[in-house]
Amino acid sequence: MKIGFVFPFTGRLASYGESAGPGVDLAMKMINESGGIQSLGGAPIEVFRGDDQGDAKLASSEIERLVTREKISGLIGVFSSTEAVSIGTLADQYEIPFLSPSWTTAKAFTIGSTYSRTFNLTGESFATGGVSMLKYLNEEKGMNAKKVGLIYDGSEYGRGVTDIIKENLKGTEYTVVEDIPYTTPITDFVPQVLRLRNSGAEVLMSAQYFQETVLLLRAMDSLDYRVPFVGCASGFSDTRLPGSLGSAIAERTLGAPVFGPVAVSDLVLYNPLQTFLDRARAEGHTFGSDGLDVNWFVLGAQALFIYKAALEAAASRDGKDINDTLLSTQIPRGSDELIVPFYDPGLAWEETGRPLNQVVPYIQWQDTEMKMVYPPDIAAAEVKL
Known part of the structure; x- marks a missing residue:
């Protein structure tokens, strides 16, 4: 299963990608270690990166490259609220879901996209x-x-x-x-x-x-x-x-x-989050002023865990099937696949892509x-x- 990941890895906003990237990588490792996507015969997940530097034009070209060359079935991204509004409908054009761990603007829910959504705390x-x-x-x-x-x-x-x-x-x-x-x-x-x-x-x-x-x-x-x-x-x-x-x-x-x-902090006593962070530390990751930002590390990982849940339910590599399943995906609070602590009673979306049940x-x-x-x-x- 090929999933794209378009985020700023260089430039002014590189720190976000520098922390989110290792989180995505660890989630991919954990999913594949546990047998991959069982409904697809144990297919492993592969993640292909694109660097947009937080710029909508660069994001658009990187998404096109990943769709046409790598044949991705879904995307982690886009990064910024500006990108979500200006190029969010590319998801509908390519008929693959865009699942963002970062953008927050309410305006993105009004652009008419049925393939683009965020799970981050919204604006x-x-x-x-x-x-x-x-x-x-x-x-x-x-x-x-x-x-x-x-x-x-x-x-x-x-x-x-x-x-x-x-x-x-x-x-x-x-x-x-x-x-x-x-x-x-x-x-x-x-x-x-x-x-x-x-x-x-x-x-x-x-x-x-x-x-x-x-x-x-x-x-x-x-x-x-x-x-x-x-x-x-x-x-x-x-x-x-x-x-x-x-x-x-x-x-x-x-x-x-x-x-x-x-959004995420190791100060929050939420068991799925603490279990995931224990695994991250066992892998050698450190957090804080001398390490990675725990918030972006976990948000990156959460995106891939959401894709795993949707892929298992969809049992398909087709972007439309995956998107339809994503929209109906509900992950209850306390589940191993819901490591962010800001949903209660669990993760769910409106049809517009607006997340429900958020607390701050x-x-x-x-x-x-x-x-x-x-x-x-x-x-x-x-x-x-």
Whole structure:
């Protein structure tokens, strides 16, 4: 069984592919060790990579190469929300499923594709989860910060998340006092931070990638600007954050306090995830500031485990058959094939490709370490303000 995997392995976003790639490889090894796809006579899974550098044009050409030359039956990808909107319908053109571990935008559910879907926490989930966290901090933990400053990646992804945040804050006691989109690449956030400080914002919310999170926090530190930060993207819960900031800046900025949503973390006591990570460590993989990012490692692996479940049910190499089965695939929470912890009671999709049953855990950086603080039923530490 040939599955394509198109992701950024070089360029500005290479760190995502560098962590997701080994996760896909380990999942492939585990599936093949256990006998491959039993309904296809034990057929092994082969994964063929394409490097899109996070660019839609490169993604399109790499997908064409994998479809025409390698004859793949399904794809892990595409990477970004911009790619999902602009080239997601290529899946329908080639009649093979695109299963993404990464894109998040709600707009991709409206492009008319019946072959393209994501299982990652969506922008809608990140946005509503961020608003829920903001309200929890104020209403349950006494934060008393009602003036909100928004700063975000001006791409499809960042705007989509932020639009939902703004919609959810309308008619509430919270007021958006500053709204700052930016374009990438960006090297200096000082002008944006000055605007936020001058606006009187009491709490910041942001949807952006890891690299820009580092630059933004450095700029805030240079201006001695410290207010609570509720991140609405995984850039705020990346284990590499303290190391990339440097110890002195990390101690100052992450104590603001800073909260980040977690798709996957070894802080979550979810048995299928912990079992998979134990196997990964036994294979020599390390995680954290000196190793791979556990979130992207697990998301990559999860994509292939979902394909395994669909392939077993489809008993076919035909892309249309696999896609039809994917759409109806439901994997219950606690199953060995559902290693991500953010579905309850289990993974399922709407016909549009929109995932159902998602929940958003939050960490807080405490003494430059991540602590699970929300929701209360899985919290391992108390919020510190």
